[in-house]
Amino acid sequence: MAKIMKVALVGLGIGQAHIERGYAQNRDILEVAVLCDLDRQRLAQCAERFGVERTTTSYDEVLAMPDIDIVDLCTPPMAHLEMILKALKAGKHVICEKPLVGSLADLDLVMAAEREASARLMPIFQYRFGDGALKAKRIIEAGLAGKPYVATVETHWRREADYYDVAWRGKWATELGGVLMTHAIHQHDMLTFLMGPVARLFGRTATRVNPIEVEDCVSASLLMENGALATLSATLGCAEEISRVRLCYENVTFESNHEAYNPGEDPWRILPARPEIGEQIDALLAGWEPVGNRYIGQFRQFYEALQSGGPLPVTTEDARRSLELVTAFYHSSETGQDVLLPLDASHPKYQSWRPA
Structure with a gap:
């Protein structure tokens, strides 16, 4: 037992x-x-x-x-x-x-x-733990997707005054950031989980929806280490809440479901460019065992790693990659410049990404 x-x-x-x-x-x-x-x-x-x-x-x-x-x-x-x-x-x-x-x-x-x-x-990072995202991961890692071209990530949610009635929300000192930090961070993690690290970022942030200290609208243009181009957008002022990740590769296009708080789960659209690619994908995914959606899968895999001494399903290295992207985003928005990643202790915002 x-x-x-x-x-x-x-x-x-x-x-x-x-x-x-x-x-x-x-x-x-x-x-x-x-x-x-x-x-x-x-x-x-x-x-x-x-x-x-x-x-x-x-x-x-x-x-x-x-x-x-x-x-x-x-x-x-x-x-x-x-x-x-x-x-x-x-x-x-x-x-x-x-x-x-x-x-x-x-x-x-x-x-x-x-x-x-x-x-x-x-x-x-519970959004990784959905059958849709993990099927895409398996296809990419198997080499079936081919050359990566472009990606788009949309986090279009809605937050109004009642959300910010909680004393610690909407403030730099306590929430540490806005839509970029608290809402879009999961979808941006899914991008790097599937497509790898970011090499260069140009981003803009703005506070347009709510009277708060932190940002509630962002957009960015990214160059990935693998050469692909990616665009990110997030807002807390969308009438219809959706999260969407779309990845275009040489042989396959992937698109997440649009559920705001569960984009990693099936069904994902997996569109092969040619019939033979579709057949190879079907063979690869034959007998797929469900992973356990969101916290279910992440907690179970954490337990298994603790028992076996094996690698954790999400690591502090993953968190660092995520926070490097956040730091670069805020720095780029302040300076109007591209930011090269990864970031080290010499970066001006290493000690804090809050506005100067």
Whole structure:
């Protein structure tokens, strides 16, 4: 029988979705044993709703619990750095929502702590874990797609005043960014997951929809390392919410479904350029086993990696690639210049991507 690992869920906003769409389907291997939140009313309501007996408002108390194997951090972004470092020092494995931290300097600090720790850290990029995205990944990695040409990524969502009634949202100091950081980050991760690293970026950001500090509209032109060209756009002012990833290769065109919050899942349009390519794709995907959608698949693969000592399904290197893109985006928008990637400690925004 598989060992059941015990989880402390910290932060009961998005944390409730982790239970409903991840832990509830993985009860054979993962048990949410403790809930932690500063809001006592929400804590009590969630404990009753999900049948969790242990609750606390103290993160330090969570870290002192000897039976807890994993802490799942679903707190506001500005709290992540200290909480990650404390958990790794306490020997607890960590799952952490995006954005992992607030700068490349902070991320490098986390990565150094991770190398010294006995525990492991997995950032959340749950949109990768859909059968549509992973079928595309398999086709590309098998070489059937051929030469990459262009890609487009659209994150067209809607957020109005009620969304920003939450005190920490819409502010640089607490949310750490706007649509680029909090909403489009998953679709942009899907682009690099499928098409590889970005080599050069020119981007623009603007605040046009809401009276907030951070941006709510962005666009960018990218040159990928593989030579392909990509365009990104995101807004929080779209009447119809969609997420769309479209990748054009020599032999195949891929297009995600348009569900705003689940673009990685089937059905994807996979359009072969010639009948024989279609036949090869059918043969490659024959007997496909579903991976477990979003948190379901990511949490299960995390558990399997912890048990085997194998590679994590999402790594801090993946998070760094994502935050390099964010950093380059903000820098390009401020300076009106192309930005070359990857970025290191010599970059002007290494310590912070917030506006000068």
